[in-house]
Amino acid sequence: MSTPVARRMIEVSGAEALWLLEGATGGRLVYVQRDLAVVRPAEHVVEYGRLVVRVPAPAATLAGVVTVTYQADEIHRGTKRGWSVSAAGPADVITDPDEAAHYLRTLSGWAHGPHDTLIRIRPQSVQGYRLGDAVDANALASGSSRPRTR
Secondary structure, rough: OOOOOEEEEEEEEEEHHHHHHHHOEEEEEEEEEEEEEEEEEEEEEEEEEEEEEEEOOHHHOOOOOOHHHHHHHEEEEOOOOOEEEEEEEEEEEEOOHHHHHHHHHHHOOOOOOOOOOOEOOOEEEEEEEEEEEEHHHHHHHHHOOOOOOO
16 A cells, blocks of 8 residues: 655745746636636747737627736646646737737637637736645755755
């Protein structure tokens, strides 16, 4: 019989969290609509400190939203190791045709048509965590894949 492995979450700096986010392409956009949290799958790219997200939601719905949260992670199901990042801040719908064309080519999206919207998020809060075994806590904190020796 195997012994269960204790898990740890180690908070990373905002800079490392953004770095992790830059390396991923998919995540979830969270916003409030009619007093309820709405979660949509999305694709993103980080450019010039801004997060551009292509989300299957009507532009009219997102136009009135003041703050959104974008969450992405990479967690290995077998080992339960990986990372998770959330970025929150004000968002605006991208309406410039040239800019929209660029991001429509860059991000493949989930749905096409009226429920296909591009938004720009200016992250004001970024939180990230590395996930792993408790014995790997030093390695997680340093970003290394191997634990430090004493």
